[in-house]
Amino acid sequence: MSAIYKSRLPQIEAELVAKMDAVAKAVAERTEQAAEERVVVATGRLKGAIHTDHTGEGEYSVIAGDNNAFYAHIIEHGSVHVGARPFLVPALEQVRQEVPAIAKTVLRSL
Amino acid sequence: MSVATRRAIYGKLAGDTTLNNLLGTPASGYTKSIYHLQAPSTAAFPYVIFQKQSGTPTEAFGDPSALENEVWLVKAIDRSTSADVAENIQARLAVLLNDQSLSISGTTWQYMRRQSDVDYPEEIDGVQYVHAGSLYRLVTSD
Numbered sequence: 001m002s003a004i005y006k007s008r009l010p011q012i013e014a015e016l017v018a019k020m021d022a023v024a025k026a027v028a029e030r031t032e033q034a035a036e037e038r039v040v041v042a043t044g045r046l047k048g049a050i051h052t053d054h055t056g057e058g059e060y061s062v063i064a065g066d067n068n069a070f071y072a073h074i075i076e077h078g079s080v081h082v083g084a085r086p087f088l089v090p091a092l093e094q095v096r097q098e099v100p101a102i103a104k105t106v107l108r109s110l
Numbered sequence: 111m112s113v114a115t116r117r118a119i120y121g122k123l124a125g126d127t128t129l130n131n132l133l134g135t136p137a138s139g140y141t142k143s144i145y146h147l148q149a150p151s152t153a154a155f156p157y158v159i160f161q162k163q164s165g166t167p168t169e170a171f172g173d174p175s176a177l178e179n180e181v182w183l184v185k186a187i188d189r190s191t192s193a194d195v196a197e198n199i200q201a202r203l204a205v206l207l208n209d210q211s212l213s214i215s216g217t218t219w220q221y222m223r224r225q226s227d228v229d230y231p232e233e234i235d236g237v238q239y240v241h242a243g244s245l246y247r248l249v250t251s252d
Contacts, residue, residue, distance in 0.1 A: 077228050078159065080187060080239050083148040089181055089245065090164040097166060 012110050021058045023106045027099055028052045028060035034091035035064060045069040064088055112162055114215040115248065116146055119160055119182065122206055129202045132195070133157055149187070155239075156188035156195055158203070163245065178217070178250045185228055185243020193229070196242035200227070207246050220249040 032052045039047050049069040053061045064072035064087070078084035123129055124142045133143035134154030143149075143157035163183050167175035184207060186199035208224040225245045232239040 073230050074232065077183060077185070077230070077241065078148075078161075079232060080149075080189075080234060081151075083159075084161055084163070084183060086163040086183075093164040093166045093179070093181060097168075 015110060017057065019107055019110055023103045024058045024060050025052075025054070026102050026106055027095060028062050030098060030102060031062045031091050031095045034094050035062065035087050038087035038091055039064070040075065040085045040087070046072055046075065062088070062092075112165070114217065115180065115182075115212075115250070116160070116162070118212045118214040118219075119184070119207070120144060120146065122210070122212060123158060123160070123184075123203070126202070126206055129158075129199065129206065132199050132202060155190075156186050156199060158184065158186055158199065159243075160184040173252065176252055177220070178248075180248045180250075181225065182222075182246045182248055183228060183243060184246060185241050188240045188242075189237060190240055191238045193231075193240045193242060196240040197229075200229075200242040200244065204244060207244075212248070214250060217250040217252070220251055222246050222248045 029052055032050055035050050036047055039050065041047050046064065046069040049066040049072070050062070050064045051066075053063055055061050064076070072088070074082075076084060076086050076088050123144050130142055134156055136143045137150045137153040140150070140153075143153065145153065145157060145159055147159070147161045149157050149159060161183055162180055164181040166179050168177040168179050170176035184203050186196040186203070188196040188199075190196070204224055207222055210222065212219045212222055223246065225247045227242075227244050229242045232241060
């Protein structure tokens with residue numbers, strides 16, 4: 001009786017870049033969600049303006065703000081008259097701890 | 111945890127003559143122009159604001175909070191159209207805090223490191239203010 005072992009390394013190599021991009025995307029989207037959960041809401045404009053941009057292969061940016069909500073930095077880091085109510089840094093710090101689990105989930109299919 | 115940490119940070123800043131010579135006259139009831147969270151409305155510019163932005167426990171050796179991982183915002187605010195003064199204070203804050211030791215009651219300091227800068231202008235009723243400081247990562251252990 002004989003057995004044939006076939007290497008999956010070429011297949012893994014071919015899929016790895018796309019999978020790592022998927023990990024980065026999942027982490028960014030989780031960060032976006034966590035930021036939305038934490039941001040103080042008055043009008044909802046800032047919360048609605050938290051979004052994720054694909055900035056390159058394996059690179060995503062979580063952005064708070066747009067042309068209608070330009071004041072995210074004031075909320076995050078404070079004004080002369082109102083103290084900071086951070087939401088983006090805490091979201092990132094929270095999700096930082098979840099990265100191994102997110103990566104494991106995405107990469108399991110390799 | 112935060113009380114001891116902020117007292118340690120305040121002590122570090124309040125004890126530095128160079129920094130305090132860059133700041134405005136302290137508000138009534140305060141000895142330094144260094145404020146936690148929010149300055150009183152009578153505070154003279156420029157002044158320093160500091161606060162914890164984030165805190166997360168980190169597990170090590172089965173202890174779920176063996177390490178405390180915090181991010182602190184420490185920044186200067188000046189009422190000016192120029193960032194020069196605020197940036198000078200920002201630089202002094204970095205000298206005092208970046209990779210410098212802290213004596214925190216009840217915990218063991220591991221490191222405090224400048225992570226990123228926080229610089230932006232703000233205009234209120236036609237008056238320009240400048241914010242300049244940094245986010246510092248502070249790691250302590252049980």
